[in-house]
Structure formats: C-alpha cells, structure tokens
Amino acid sequence: MTTPHAGTPERSLVDRALSVLSAFDRQNRTLTLSDISRRSGLPLATAHRIVNRLHSWGALERGEEGSYSIGLRLWETGTLAPRCSPLAEAALPHLMDLRARASAGALLMIRDGLEGVCLAIAWSGSGTPLCLPESGDRMPLHASAAGLVLLAHADDAVQNHVCESPLRVYTPTTPAHGAALxxxxxxxxxxxxxxxxxTLDPDCASLSFPVRGAGRAVVAAVAVVAPADSFQPAKVAPLVSAAADAISQHARSSTLRPPRTTP
Structure with missing residues (x-):
C-alpha cells in the first residue's frame, strides 16, 4: 500500500480554497453555497466545509439570507501587496487632478502576467463612459491604451506570447492578429x-503614458478614457504625460518591483 505524499492534502486543500474564492467576480459578488459549489466545480459537501473555514477566518462574510461575499479580512490582506497599495495611494491625487483637467475618466494600470489590472481610478462624473473599469478589474493588454503601453515595454517573451496567441476581438478596430499588434x-x-x-468598447477612446520606476523601467501606465465621439488626443496628451511624470517620481523613490515576466 503506497502512502500519499505528505504535502498532497495541504496542496489540495489550498487549490480547493482558491477555487472557492475564484467563484466570486465583478458580476457575482454574492453567491449562495450552491452557487459556489457549481462555479468552483466542488461537491456541495466539500464546498460547505471550505466555505465554513474561510468564513471563520474572515475571508468570506455571510449575509442574513445565507449567501456569501468576500470578507473584509481578505480585502485587508490584499491591500498589503507592495505593487498595489503604495502606488495607488500616491497616484490617486494625480488621477483626480487629471480627471478634472481632462474632463475624462482617469486610471492607473499595472501588468500582471498577460493581463492588465486597474489599481486606481477617478471618475469624471455623469459623463463617465460606461466602459471605464473599476478598481481591481482585469483588462486585456492588446485592446486598451494602458495595456498597449505595458505590453510594448514588456519582455520579449511576454510580447511574443501575446502576439502569437489568439487575440479576442471586442470591436471591428481591435487588433485581431499578431502582425497588427x-x-x-x-x-x-x-x-x-x-x-x-x-478598440475595447465601440463608444470609448483612450490615451495612455507609461509610469517609470527605478532605471526607467515601465512599472505602470496612466490613461484617460472618454467618449469616442468627443475625444481629442492632442488636447489631453500633455495632461496625461504630466500625470505620468508625477507618479513616476514616486515610483522611482519607492521599492516598487517591475511586473512579473511570465503569466
């Protein structure tokens, strides 16, 4: 009779716990136990056991009606990520100023593997385009201005991987082939x-400049997003450039790490 590797149960439990947490997303913020079981692919009894453990630690919160949502303790832990919180906090005043000057939504994005992650955002009020992401949203690198900036300055391995992979087409103007990208x-x-x-939304346009850290490595991108019909790139470019330069000053003085190379 063979004995399982001592680390197998722990790794399996971690994988299952992560699958439970991954069941939640922007469109599914509140889930019942049955929802979690279905979306995670776990048996109901297994999901129930893991959900109880996560709930007792604070990673999940339980509503009065019995459904679950992401818990405050998990959010608190996430804010400790060194690539996120300090840079987002430093960038927010500049994003708010950019929003006011450009009359457009302003955002800060970093690259995580083959995706962009929106770290901070400032809305422009009632005129904010519906395509503007929320903080924490993941965005495609090939179809957004900030994503193109991050991808253009990524390692060759990352660029080759994206360009040689099938590209999702969001609109008729999205780069659909590696050569065009x-x-x-x-x-x-x-x-x-x-x-x-x-390119990402038929009603929106965007312009982005890089944020540079130590050694002038590109560590993030600042962008404005506005309705395509009224977008004036020549007018907003100097404003976005100034915001990127201001945020770069903080990035160069911090210990911000460059994006990871592989997904």
Missing amino acids: RQALAKVRRDGYAVTHR
Whole structure:
C-alpha cells in the first residue's frame, strides 16, 4: 500500500480554497453555497466545509439570507501587496487632478502576467463612459491604451506570447492578429504613448503614458478614457504625460518591483 505524499492534502486543500474564492467576480459578488459549489466545480459537501473555514477566518462574510461575499479580512490582506497599495495611494491625487483637467475618466494600470489590472481610478462624473473599469478589474493588454503601453515595454517573451496567441476581438478596430499588434506596439515605443479608438468598447477612446520606476523601467501606465465621439488626443496628451511624470517620481523613490515576466 503506497502512502500519499505528505504535502498532497495541504496542496489540495489550498487549490480547493482558491477555487472557492475564484467563484466570486465583478458580476457575482454574492453567491449562495450552491452557487459556489457549481462555479468552483466542488461537491456541495466539500464546498460547505471550505466555505465554513474561510468564513471563520474572515475571508468570506455571510449575509442574513445565507449567501456569501468576500470578507473584509481578505480585502485587508490584499491591500498589503507592495505593487498595489503604495502606488495607488500616491497616484490617486494625480488621477483626480487629471480627471478634472481632462474632463475624462482617469486610471492607473499595472501588468500582471498577460493581463492588465486597474489599481486606481477617478471618475469624471455623469459623463463617465460606461466602459471605464473599476478598481481591481482585469483588462486585456492588446485592446486598451494602458495595456498597449505595458505590453510594448514588456519582455520579449511576454510580447511574443501575446502576439502569437489568439487575440479576442471586442470591436471591428481591435487588433485581431499578431502582425497588427506588433505594429501597434512598435508605434507605442516610437511615439512614447498609446492611443486607442473604439478598440475595447465601440463608444470609448483612450490615451495612455507609461509610469517609470527605478532605471526607467515601465512599472505602470496612466490613461484617460472618454467618449469616442468627443475625444481629442492632442488636447489631453500633455495632461496625461504630466500625470505620468508625477507618479513616476514616486515610483522611482519607492521599492516598487517591475511586473512579473511570465503569466
């Protein structure tokens, strides 16, 4: 009779716990136990046991009606991520100023593997485009201005992986092939910024500049997002550039790490 590896149960439990947490997303913030079981692929009894453990620690909160949501303790733990909290806090005043000056939504994005993650955002009020993401949202690198900036300055391995993979087409103007994407990335490096027009959402346009840390490595991107019909890149470019420079000053003086190379 063979004996299982001593680490197997612990790893299995971690994987199952992560699958429970991964069942929640922006469109599914509150789930019943049955929902969690279905979305995680775990048997109901297993999901119940793990949910109880996560609830007792504070990773999940239970509503009066019996459904669950992400708990405050998990959020508190997430704010300790060194690539997120300090940079987001430093960037927010500049994003708010950019929002007011550009009359557009302003955001800060970092790259995590093959995706962009929105760290901070400032809305422009009632005129904010519906396509503007929320803090914590993940966005495609190939279809957003901030994503193009981050991808253009990523390692060759990351660029090759994205360009050689199937590209999701969101609108008729989304880069659909690797050759077109490589041309777009070369233009970003040449111009120093990225502009997208109806590539992610048919009603939105965006412009983004890089945020540079130590050694001038690109660690994030600042972007404005506005209705495509009224977007004026020449007008907002100096404003976005100034905000990126201001945030870069903080990034250079901090211990912010560059994005990880592989997904």
